Amino acid sequence: MAFAVERGELSLDRLFDQDMLGDDLEAWLAESALMKRTFRNCAIIAGLIERRYPGEEKSRRQMTISTDLVYDVLRKHQPDHLLLRAAYADAASGLLDVRRVSEMLARVKGHITHNPLDHVSPLAVPVMLEIGREMVYGEASDALLAEAEAELIKEAMS
Amino acid sequence: MSQPSRAPSVPATAAHGRVTVAGIALAADCLGALYWPAEGLLVVSDLHLEKGSSFARRGQLLPPYDTTETLARLAHLIAHYAPRTVIALGDNFHDGDGPGRLSPHGRASLIALQRGRDWIWIAGNHDPDPAGGIGGSFAASLSIGPLTFRHLPSRDAPDGEIAGHLHPVARVAQRGRAVSRRCFACDGKALVMPAFGAYTGGLNIRDRAFAAVFGARKFSAHMLGEDRLYAFTASRCLPD
Numbered sequence: 001m002a003f004a005v006e007r008g009e010l011s012l013d014r015l016f017d018q019d020m021l022g023d024d025l026e027a028w029l030a031e032s033a034l035m036k037r038t039f040r041n042c043a044i045i046a047g048l049i050e051r052r053y054p055g056e057e058k059s060r061r062q063m064t065i066s067t068d069l070v071y072d073v074l075r076k077h078q079p080d081h082l083l084l085r086a087a088y089a090d091a092a093s094g095l096l097d098v099r100r101v102s103e104m105l106a107r108v109k110g111h112i113t114h115n116p117l118d119h120v121s122p123l124a125v126p127v128m129l130e131i132g133r134e135m136v137y138g139e140a141s142d143a144l145l146a147e148a149e150a151e152l153i154k155e156a157m158s
Numbered sequence: 159m160s161q162p163s164r165a166p167s168v169p170a171t172a173a174h175g176r177v178t179v180a181g182i183a184l185a186a187d188c189l190g191a192l193y194w195p196a197e198g199l200l201v202v203s204d205l206h207l208e209k210g211s212s213f214a215r216r217g218q219l220l221p222p223y224d225t226t227e228t229l230a231r232l233a234h235l236i237a238h239y240a241p242r243t244v245i246a247l248g249d250n251f252h253d254g255d256g257p258g259r260l261s262p263h264g265r266a267s268l269i270a271l272q273r274g275r276d277w278i279w280i281a282g283n284h285d286p287d288p289a290g291g292i293g294g295s296f297a298a299s300l301s302i303g304p305l306t307f308r309h310l311p312s313r314d315a316p317d318g319e320i321a322g323h324l325h326p327v328a329r330v331a332q333r334g335r336a337v338s339r340r341c342f343a344c345d346g347k348a349l350v351m352p353a354f355g356a357y358t359g360g361l362n363i364r365d366r367a368f369a370a371v372f373g374a375r376k377f378s379a380h381m382l383g384e385d386r387l388y389a390f391t392a393s394r395c396l397p398d
Binding site: 049070146 | 209213218219220221223224226227330331332333335337339356357358359381383384385388389390391394
């Protein structure tokens with residue numbers, strides 16, 4: 001990405017434009033691990049499912065229900081369901097303050113300087129720690145499976 | 159941001175991979191069904207219809223759309239493969255009273271799917287008895303050529319056995335992340351189907367229950383992807 005910015009192929013102003021906070025953000029958020037976690041939390045608060053504690057006897061296949069499955073089905077059949085609206089409101093303001101992000105983007109517009117560094121900046125450490133922690137959904141996880149399968153085939157043939 | 163967007167519906171094509179059981183080539187669909195082209199046979203397992211309403215009866219008010227969703231996915235498969243015969247491989251309803259709780263719309267959808275084809279309900283542990291008002295015919299198991307269809311997989315499953323019940327899920331790690339997917343568990347001789355129902359949970363294929371089915375034989379997990387299957391030897395998959 002750094003090379004693309006230096007060569008002028010990637011415009012940081014376009015990348016950090018406020019219009020990202022519209023449909024793109026909604027589409028990403030709807031499929032994200034963040035959203036499903038938030039929905040699960042709302043479902044627990046609403047009493048729809050019980051909170052599971054570590055050390056609890058391993059639940060049998062049919063005694064529990066995955067809130068991810070409920071989320072997917074609800075999105076399709078009743079997208080204005082109260083729990084979905086509550087989860088959405090939580091995700092948008094609680095963990096992802098859209099208003100503040102929007103204000104920041106407006107503030108920095110046209111003032112972004114790209115500085116390639118030799119080492120990881122201390123300011124980047126929190127983000128670096130997040131890598132590998134978020135569960136991957138959707139297309140990306142299929143890509144991971146394809147990669148894993150290809151690696152095992154290569155291993156088997158060598 | 160006002161409200162969540164509606165989820166995308168079932169894709170336009172039926173993506174599938176191939177598996178072989180007792181020498182028979184089968185299409186393994188990415189939605190979790192098997193299709194036997196030579197026989198025009200479509201097989202789905204563990205639909206657990208009316209699981210939502212079953213939980214609701216016990217005070218856990220799950221949104222009651224699972225039957226609608228499950229039947230919609232099944233309708234998509236039937237529209238694509240136009241099978242002569244459909245086998246529902248047991249645990250078709252979450253409990254014996256499930257058929258009675260079908261909504262008029264659900265019942266009508268089901269009857270419409272059965273029109274012009276044979277429909278066989280295999281008995282499951284959740285729904286061991288034949289039920290009224292849901293069409294089709296009932297059987298404990300069914301043998302067609304070298305393949306035998308039953309709900310519970312046998313210990314050291316014999317050649318040609320296709321069973322359900324266990325809801326296989328495989329977990330694979332790549333780049334420090336884990337991906338879990340429903341899968342077909344198969345060793346070329348016998349196969350365990352993934353669960354088809356919208357609200358069904360899964361059991362990791364590293365669980366003892368699968369070792370009991372395949373014995374000392376190596377088996378593979380054919381994991382369901384968006385538009386293809388991904389195959390991994392079971393021993394290379396992660397436990398929970």
